[in-house]
Amino acid sequence: MKVTKYVITSSESDILPSDIAMKIYGSKYDVSVKETCFGVMVSGEEEVVNALVKDIRALDPAGIFIKDRGFPPGDPRRCRGHRGGGARPGFYMIESESKMLPMISRALASSGEVLPIPEKKKPLLPSRLEEIIKEDLS
Amino acid sequence: MSKVIVYPPTSMILSDLVERMGHKALVVPERVRELVTANDVQSPPLNVTPEEPKKGLRYAAVDVPSGVRGRMALIGPLIEEAEAAIIVEDPGWLTGCAGCSRTNELVRLLIRTKGIPVLDLNYPTDDAQAKVFVQKIKLFLEGLK
Numbered sequence: 001m002k003v004t005k006y007v008i009t010s011s012e013s014d015i016l017p018s019d020i021a022m023k024i025y026g027s028k029y030d031v032s033v034k035e036t037c038f039g040v041m042v043s044g045e046e047e048v049v050n051a052l053v054k055d056i057r058a059l060d061p062a063g064i065f066i067k068d069r070g071f072p073p074g075d076p077r078r079c080r081g082h083r084g085g086g087a088r089p090g091f092y093m094i095e096s097e098s099k100m101l102p103m104i105s106r107a108l109a110s111s112g113e114v115l116p117i118p119e120k121k122k123p124l125l126p127s128r129l130e131e132i133i134k135e136d137l138s
Numbered sequence: 139m140s141k142v143i144v145y146p147p148t149s150m151i152l153s154d155l156v157e158r159m160g161h162k163a164l165v166v167p168e169r170v171r172e173l174v175t176a177n178d179v180q181s182p183p184l185n186v187t188p189e190e191p192k193k194g195l196r197y198a199a200v201d202v203p204s205g206v207r208g209r210m211a212l213i214g215p216l217i218e219e220a221e222a223a224i225i226v227e228d229p230g231w232l233t234g235c236a237g238c239s240r241t242n243e244l245v246r247l248l249i250r251t252k253g254i255p256v257l258d259l260n261y262p263t264d265d266a267q268a269k270v271f272v273q274k275i276k277l278f279l280e281g282l283k
Contacts, residue, residue, distance in 0.1 A: 067154065069171075070173075071171075077174065106265055106268065117267060
């Protein structure tokens with residue numbers, strides 16, 4: 001079965017989408033590739049694509065993320081070239097999550113102990129505030 | 139290897155972390171692929187036939203909007219298949235097939251009532267939270283079979 005996967009790079013990664021595309025062009029894998037602003041789309045037989053994305057991830061294990069895509073690259077039902085412009089619906093989710101990728105990459109790369117996050121101080125309850133006022137006035 | 143459903147069901151970060159840690163992420167694009175790349179496209183362009191809302195009837199009543207039932211036709215089978223779940227509450231932005239609030243409520247309810255292990259999280263806003271986010275997912279997935 002043919003599948004399509006996004007390979008998305010963190011904005012702090014040293015690997016550029018063009019580097020990934022060049023690696024795929026020079027590889028033995030029989031897939032089609034489309035370069036985008038946030039990464040590349042790889043389309044081909046499932047086993048081939050899975051093996052390829054494993055190789056690509058090895059370029060920067062913490063900075064490269066993989067996501068499944070339903071439509072093949074350039075599909076006229078989704079491609080903006082055929083729809084008169086505008087981002088495809090799924091792009092907004094990628095755009096929103098892309099902003100978090102540098103943080104996730106640093107978290108994946110760090111091997112140190114994870115410190116618990118201190119709980120936020122709860123606001124003073126009105127009843128306690130009333131008690132304090134009464135104590136001060138009495 | 140366990141089958142883990144992620145919410146939002148189109149999340150890149152969650153599906154990547156699940157796959158990275160050796161499990162199978164159950165995500166909507168796989169279901170979409172089955173529809174749009176099928177050899178017999180009966181209802182172009184997206185191959186969404188009247189059968190899809192009928193499939194959704196398994197999860198939502200007939201008086202529920204067809205959009206909810208249509209979405210459940212995609213997401214419902216994923217919930218049935220799931221052996222564990224990771225839910226990120228209130229992401230603040232959900233679009234496309236995850237952009238319906240009523241469907242999202244139903245999806246979260248069905249996941250919780252299924253009785254599978256569920257990890258509840260919030261998206262991180264700083265580095266410290268991101269480390270905890272990744273660590274929690276890692277420990278949760280390591281605890282699965």
